[in-house]
Amino acid sequence: MxxxxxxxxxxxxxxxxxxxxxxxxxxxxxxxxxxxxxxxxxxxxxxxxxxxxxxxxxxxxxxxxxxxxxxxxxxxxxxxxxxxxxxxxxxxxxxxxxxxxxxxxxxxxxxxxNKPRALRDHPEKLAIMEFPQFIGPTLVTRDPQDIQRFHAEHQDIILKPLDGMGGMGIFRVGPDGLNLGSITETLNRHGTQSVMVQKFLPEIVDGDKRVLIIGGKPVPFCLARIPQGSEVRGNLAAGGKGVARPLSPRDWEIAEALGPVLHSRGLLLAGVDVIGESVTEINVTSPTCFQEIHQQTGCDVAYLFVDALEEAAAGRS
Structure with missing residues (x-):
């Protein structure tokens, strides 16, 4: 080809x-x-x-x-x-x-x-909202009062821009609410830009897992990006340590539910981010972690991907 x-x-x-x-x-x-x-x-x-x-x-x-x-x-x-x-x-x-x-x-x-229309239709943070059974408490809003109410209910929260990558612009606000107003103003640009707010998931200490789905099927190993030191972000770009692991039963459940849906929409490759038992993002633009998983487990993810690409390019999937 x-x-x-x-x-x-x-x-x-x-x-x-x-x-x-x-x-x-x-x-x-x-x-x-x-x-x-x-x-x-x-x-x-x-x-x-x-x-x-x-x-x-x-x-x-x-x-x-x-x-x-x-x-x-x-x-x-x-x-x-x-x-x-x-x-x-x-x-x-x-x-x-x-x-x-x-x-x-x-x-x-x-x-x-991936198909261009599918790329447009699946903004990587907003896409999770279609699957409420697999996500934690989440809010998307521009309104500072909505964010204050969400914080009052959940106490420990994460705020992030909808267009961020690599962990950029992610803030954690604890029960004391310190700097919540300032962080909100920074992220929502005084009410002109939407923000995603999520309940903090303490399972992040065990890693933010990247579960890869190729041709609608889960890769059997994920990469857990584990925050280092006092950092709350597990992203490799933010200094997280990548540790490859077999998928957990919950990871399989999520991937087997989302995989066929995403594939049917033209997403040959997707990377589902999971903290604990909750999906936090669905990455579709340029999902990564092939090499880290291969090096640590021997599972040749690139081989699986090119197999799926050959099949899809030939019109067999």
Whole structure:
């Protein structure tokens, strides 16, 4: 297959842990050809198909100089067997516009994973609200008084922006309510931006688990991101320690319930975040943790993903 990865600059990859790199490595091992571009390389001109300025790429196996790239060329997205949208968050207006170009490319015959419409329809924090049976007490609002009432009821709460990533902008407010007003003003920008508020889950000490779902099926191991020191955030980007574990019975229950629903909507890959027994986020833009799970358990997640990609690109799922 000819594969196009839409991602952040290859030069920025930390290949010892990067999931997109793991996908590329497994795809090349199977004989598939690789190309890469940035979201800003997408072009749609009147009367023409959606195209991109792409670089054909080969992986070298050298960790210090890991890819060789050909000069930029123009190619329609429909000319590839699969297009993988792997741009990291944030989901800003440019990401939103990119999904519209990708959806047009689909109408022209391109096969895009995850589906552009599914990316738009599943904002990673708000998406959990569709599954109330699997989440803890949660509120989405702009109203400071709503937040004050939620805090009064639950005492120990977490506040986070809806468009954050990697643990950015997450605050914990305890029973004393210290700085709740200031934090609310910071996050809701004086009532102009919605905020997610959740009851604090003390099980975070055991890790914020990333449960991966590929082709609607759970990967049997998760990565628990464990906060270090006095930090409340388990995100790897915030210094959390990643420990791979087998899925718990509750993890299986959640993944087996959500997996078929997400897959039916065009989400070939999703990362469900679970603290204790509660879902806290559903990641769909560029879920990670492939390499950490593989290194610690021997479960080759990239192999499972490329299997599912080959099946989906061939129209068998």
């Amino acid at each position: 000819k594969l196009l990865f839409i991602a952040d600059p290859l030069e920025s990859f930390k290949i010892y842990k990067d999931t997109t790199f793991a996908m590329m490595r497994e795809a090349q091992r199977r004989g598939h050809t690789l190309a890469a571009c940035l979201p800003q390389d997408l072009v749609w001109q009147r009367g023409s198909q959606v195209s991109a300025r792409v670089r054909d790429v080969a992986l070298t196996g050298d960790p210090t100089d890991w890819f060789a790239a050909q000069p930029l060329r123009s190619a329609t997205l429909a000319s590839f067997d699969a297009v993988l949208m792997r741009k990291d968050p944030p989901f800003d207006s440019e990401y939103f516009y990119a999904t519209h170009l990708l959806e047009q490319a689909e109408r022209e015959g391109a096969r895009v994973f």
